[in-house]
Amino acid sequence: MSKAYSYYQDQLRTLADLEGAIAGLSWDKEVIMPSKGHPYRSRQIATLAGMAHELKTDPKLVATIDELYQQRADLSEAEAANVLRSWEDQRRSLKLDKDFVMRQSQAISQGYEAWLKAREQNDFSLFEPALATLVALKREEAERIGYEEHPYDALLEEYEPGMTCAQLDPIFAGVREHLTPFAAKVRAAESPDDGFLVGSFDWQKQWDFGLQLLREMGYDFEAGRQDTSPHPFTINISPGDVRVTTVVDTQDFQTMTWSCLHEGGHALYEQGLPADDYGLPRSRAASLGIHESQSRLWENHVGRSRDYWQYYYPVLQSIFPDQLQDISLDAFYRAINKVQPGLIRTQADELHYHFHVLIRYELEKGLVEGSLNTSELKEAWNEAYERYLGVEVPDDRQGVLQDIHWAHGSIGYFPTYSLGSFYAAQFYAQAQQEIPDLQENIRKGDSSALLSWLRKKVHQHGRQYLAPELCRRITGEPLSYEPFREYVERKYGTLYGF
Amino acid sequence: MSKAYSYYQDQLRTLADLEGAIAGLSWDKEVIMPSKGHPYRSRQIATLAGMAHELKTDPKLVATIDELYQQRADLSEAEAANVLRSWEDQRRSLKLDKDFVMRQSQAISQGYEAWLKAREQNDFSLFEPALATLVALKREEAERIGYEEHPYDALLEEYEPGMTCAQLDPIFAGVREHLTPFAAKVRAAESPDDGFLVGSFDWQKQWDFGLQLLREMGYDFEAGRQDTSPHPFTINISPGDVRVTTVVDTQDFQTMTWSCLHEGGHALYEQGLPADDYGLPRSRAASLGIHESQSRLWENHVGRSRDYWQYYYPVLQSIFPDQLQDISLDAFYRAINKVQPGLIRTQADELHYHFHVLIRYELEKGLVEGSLNTSELKEAWNEAYERYLGVEVPDDRQGVLQDIHWAHGSIGYFPTYSLGSFYAAQFYAQAQQEIPDLQENIRKGDSSALLSWLRKKVHQHGRQYLAPELCRRITGEPLSYEPFREYVERKYGTLYGF
Numbered sequence: 001m002s003k004a005y006s007y008y009q010d011q012l013r014t015l016a017d018l019e020g021a022i023a024g025l026s027w028d029k030e031v032i033m034p035s036k037g038h039p040y041r042s043r044q045i046a047t048l049a050g051m052a053h054e055l056k057t058d059p060k061l062v063a064t065i066d067e068l069y070q071q072r073a074d075l076s077e078a079e080a081a082n083v084l085r086s087w088e089d090q091r092r093s094l095k096l097d098k099d100f101v102m103r104q105s106q107a108i109s110q111g112y113e114a115w116l117k118a119r120e121q122n123d124f125s126l127f128e129p130a131l132a133t134l135v136a137l138k139r140e141e142a143e144r145i146g147y148e149e150h151p152y153d154a155l156l157e158e159y160e161p162g163m164t165c166a167q168l169d170p171i172f173a174g175v176r177e178h179l180t181p182f183a184a185k186v187r188a189a190e191s192p193d194d195g196f197l198v199g200s201f202d203w204q205k206q207w208d209f210g211l212q213l214l215r216e217m218g219y220d221f222e223a224g225r226q227d228t229s230p231h232p233f234t235i236n237i238s239p240g241d242v243r244v245t246t247v248v249d250t251q252d253f254q255t256m257t258w259s260c261l262h263e264g265g266h267a268l269y270e271q272g273l274p275a276d277d278y279g280l281p282r283s284r285a286a287s288l289g290i291h292e293s294q295s296r297l298w299e300n301h302v303g304r305s306r307d308y309w310q311y312y313y314p315v316l317q318s319i320f321p322d323q324l325q326d327i328s329l330d331a332f333y334r335a336i337n338k339v340q341p342g343l344i345r346t347q348a349d350e351l352h353y354h355f356h357v358l359i360r361y362e363l364e365k366g367l368v369e370g371s372l373n374t375s376e377l378k379e380a381w382n383e384a385y386e387r388y389l390g391v392e393v394p395d396d397r398q399g400v401l402q403d404i405h406w407a408h409g410s411i412g413y414f415p416t417y418s419l420g421s422f423y424a425a426q427f428y429a430q431a432q433q434e435i436p437d438l439q440e441n442i443r444k445g446d447s448s449a450l451l452s453w454l455r456k457k458v459h460q461h462g463r464q465y466l467a468p469e470l471c472r473r474i475t476g477e478p479l480s481y482e483p484f485r486e487y488v489e490r491k492y493g494t495l496y497g498f
Numbered sequence: 499m500s501k502a503y504s505y506y507q508d509q510l511r512t513l514a515d516l517e518g519a520i521a522g523l524s525w526d527k528e529v530i531m532p533s534k535g536h537p538y539r540s541r542q543i544a545t546l547a548g549m550a551h552e553l554k555t556d557p558k559l560v561a562t563i564d565e566l567y568q569q570r571a572d573l574s575e576a577e578a579a580n581v582l583r584s585w586e587d588q589r590r591s592l593k594l595d596k597d598f599v600m601r602q603s604q605a606i607s608q609g610y611e612a613w614l615k616a617r618e619q620n621d622f623s624l625f626e627p628a629l630a631t632l633v634a635l636k637r638e639e640a641e642r643i644g645y646e647e648h649p650y651d652a653l654l655e656e657y658e659p660g661m662t663c664a665q666l667d668p669i670f671a672g673v674r675e676h677l678t679p680f681a682a683k684v685r686a687a688e689s690p691d692d693g694f695l696v697g698s699f700d701w702q703k704q705w706d707f708g709l710q711l712l713r714e715m716g717y718d719f720e721a722g723r724q725d726t727s728p729h730p731f732t733i734n735i736s737p738g739d740v741r742v743t744t745v746v747d748t749q750d751f752q753t754m755t756w757s758c759l760h761e762g763g764h765a766l767y768e769q770g771l772p773a774d775d776y777g778l779p780r781s782r783a784a785s786l787g788i789h790e791s792q793s794r795l796w797e798n799h800v801g802r803s804r805d806y807w808q809y810y811y812p813v814l815q816s817i818f819p820d821q822l823q824d825i826s827l828d829a830f831y832r833a834i835n836k837v838q839p840g841l842i843r844t845q846a847d848e849l850h851y852h853f854h855v856l857i858r859y860e861l862e863k864g865l866v867e868g869s870l871n872t873s874e875l876k877e878a879w880n881e882a883y884e885r886y887l888g889v890e891v892p893d894d895r896q897g898v899l900q901d902i903h904w905a906h907g908s909i910g911y912f913p914t915y916s917l918g919s920f921y922a923a924q925f926y927a928q929a930q931q932e933i934p935d936l937q938e939n940i941r942k943g944d945s946s947a948l949l950s951w952l953r954k955k956v957h958q959h960g961r962q963y964l965a966p967e968l969c970r971r972i973t974g975e976p977l978s979y980e981p982f983r984e985y986v987e988r989k990y991g992t993l994y995g996f
Binding site: 013014017018020021024025028032033034035036037038039040041043044046047048051220221222223224225237238239240241278 | 511512515516518519522523526530531532533534535536537538539541542544545546549718719720721722723735736737738739776
């Protein structure tokens with residue numbers, strides 16, 4: 001290993017120590033910290049974040065990464081991949097000078113305050129001026145970063161490097177052209193009864209069942225733990241400590257179940273990243289979209305399948321006989337896949353979810369390219385919900401103010417949620433081709449071959465490849481809407497007999 | 499506030515953020531971290547500790563503290579107190595150059611390894627050469643630091659600034675001359691029956707009782723929490739987050755009870771330090787001895803008193819009726835104050851404890867002044883245990899190898915344990931004079947006046963005064979053995995009728 005590479009590695013590992021410390025303290029804050037700890041915990045995290053920033057922007061490290069990038073032909077393949085990803089990150093951040101970063105961070109503070117107030121008063125007009133400033137800064141950011149075709153591409157790069165509108169447009173065209181009539185067809189069919197999913201479900205029994213699901217999908221409890229928190233999340237504190245949280249609702253066992261499978265999918269990815277490259281890009285997730293593909297694959301393709309519950313439903317019935325003993329597997333399977341349009345993205349089913357994202361994608365593109373003004377945003381939002389989901393938006397809180405992302409200055413983030421589902425469908429179709437007896441094993445409660453396949457195809461590569469390339473390497477094809485189309489047609493066609 | 503003082507304050511607060519982060523990550527490691535997190539947690543803590551060291555030794559901060567010290571007449575009283583304490587710490591650490599610190603840290607690593615091995619093989623001779631090196635370095639340290647009368651004074655300063663052999667000798671003379679015959683007299687009396695303290699005590703009921711004790715002594719659960727860990731401890735993660743841990747032994751309810759009172763005493767001190775001086779000496783504990791005085795005061799003077807249990811014993815009886823309904827308060831009170839000599843310091847009762855410390859104090863002084871050689875240590879240890887406690891040491895593991903302190907290079911630490919008891923006795927005697935109806939309120943389960951008194955007399959001053967001065971301010975007298983003598987004579991005299 002060259003001296004320069006060794007220096008680069010040491011610095012990135014020190015940075016990873018700081019980031020892991022921040023993650024540990026953040027977990028503590030969300031999960032168990034006593035209330036009076038808050039002001040000091042904010043200080044502690046800000047101090048560590050400041051030190052991490054200083055380390056990341058240290059001129060010697062910046063110069064070393066540049067030097068290694070120039071000489072990457074002399075590095076091993078893994079070393080060169082690490083350096084390339086670090087160089088790309090650095091090139092991006094060097095284009096945003098200190099003055100711009102400060103202006104943006106100030107606008108985010110003000111945007112967040114304004115959004116909180118606007119939500120409280122249920123009035124978008126209180127947020128609109130701050131959002132206009134944030135959008136203007138995002139347009140400036142796109143110009144500073146640079147792009148080939150569309151300014152939105154420069155913003156996508158922050159969350160999903162390598163992804164562009166040119167790739168996204170045909171995928172969302174699939175949502176618009178195929179999913180719109182398809183979801184309408186499903187809605188028109190007779191809705192299944194799901195009343196039995198709500199009732200009285202003992203806290204401890206649910207908790208134990210959730211732990212069983214996590215354990216049996218392959219989550220390593222020696223390298224993680226599950227706790228409860230107001231919103232479920234997965235956090236990587238270190239390669240040996242990837243924690244998940246869940247919510248247990250004693251009226252509705254579904255909340256805990258889907259969160260275990262969803263967060264479990266995220267956590268299996270983090271637990272499967274190559275720890276020998278601790279702190280370096282190869283030990284990190286490829287992108288937000290790929291991360292979300294792992295959670296959606298386990299939650300939807302595995303967890304909401306009839307095969308999965310062929311094994312687990314008798315287990316669940318034995319745990320909650322009063323609620324479920326008279327309900328057949330088919331009735332249960334139909335109920336957990338009930339779909340209905342709604343106003344809120346985070347509560348959407350696996351069909352309607354993508355309209356929520358499509359709407360945000362179209363609006364964001366319009367704002368960034370200048371064809372839509374923030375003053376027109378609320379009307380455009382409400383009109384789109386009427387058009388795509390057939391729902392009327394009764395107020396701003398349930399409409400344009402529902403998500404925190406824009407208030408945090410995150411534009412270009414939403415598409416990664418749908419990308420997660422589309423990558424998941426494409427990967428799972430490939431897994432079904434490559435893994436003998438995959439569904440049969442899942443019917444027996446054994447998903448170990450699937451995990452091994454994901455470890456080999458996705459997890460072990462970390463950030464070695466950008467997401468579009470990773471997808472081609474795994475499936476031989478660029479990402480497309482097709483596998484998702486086939487998945488939902490087969491599944492809902494079978495469920496509703498069309 | 500001057501610019502220099504403001505810089506000093508900012509730097510110390512950043513340092514406190516780092517130390518709080520380390521404390522939070524250490525708590526997590528001891529209490530809940532999954533096992534595979536260990537190697538990374540060690541890295542994270544080492545990285546933060548390195549950054550803290552760099553901050554503390556930053557030439558600009560060192561120069562600022564020097565400058566402020568020179569101009570301390572221009573500062574407010576509180577500012578001047580902070581600067582004085584920081585300057586003293588700095589003066590001490592500047593006397594130990596980098597080369598010495600590295601030699602010592604290497605010797606500690608080797609000493610710890612050797613001690614582990616020696617303990618495993620139950621053979622002091624495997625530790626003796628490493629200990630000889632550590633002692634030589636401690637003697638060198640004392641010369642570098644400087645002292646007026648005894649080289650041990652320079653070592654005491656690290657743990658109990660302001661304390662000297664000249665003050666300690668008469669106090670330990672009290673142990674030798676008064677406590678030796680007194681403890682022998684108690685041992686000769688009829689030993690109380692304490693068999694009923696061992697049995698079956700439900701985990702959850704014990705846990706809830708412990709929380710009640712903590713809550714009612716004034717521990718603020720919005721600024722802390724209790725958990726379990728292999729060894730009980732108190733940790734200050736921030737002024738708003740002071741946590742305690744306990745051990746629940748379902749065979750013996752005493753373990754949990756005394757740890758709640760002991761750690762609760764430590765935690766009340768930390769929760770009562772002045773948070774407005776966050777990060778500065780005035781927000782820190784005065785010394786290890788003063789810290790231990792707070793835990794011992796609550797554990798022994800309050801917790802092992804008949805008055806305390808006049809209120810809590812009926813509560814405890816109602817929780818564990820099977821075990822305690824036929825046992826009178828007096829029988830219970832006698833049982834929890836049973837004394838007997840033993841080999842192990844950490845298991846000693848409140849009388850015999852001080853012989854364990856006296857022995858270590860005498861041996862340490864001998865080693866540091868050169869009148870005792872490490873090759874003679876084991877024999878000296880065994881002879882002292884025979885002489886003071888009348889017990890024969892059967893092997894090194896239960897003898898000279900029992901404590902980790904020397905292996906960690908801590909010489910001068912042990913006396914702070916006994917100082918805790920002596921300060922506690924002197925403070926409590928003063929509290930009894932100053933607080934009307936103190937014992938009567940304790941008999942009613944109300945210790946709030948005691949806590950207010952401790953807040954005012956001890957907690958709110960932080961490190962403003964050195965421990966000896968704090969003691970004079972509180973009691974009007976320097977620390978002496980007398981209040982402890984009066985306390986044990988009254989208590990055990992009443993218990994045994996002499």
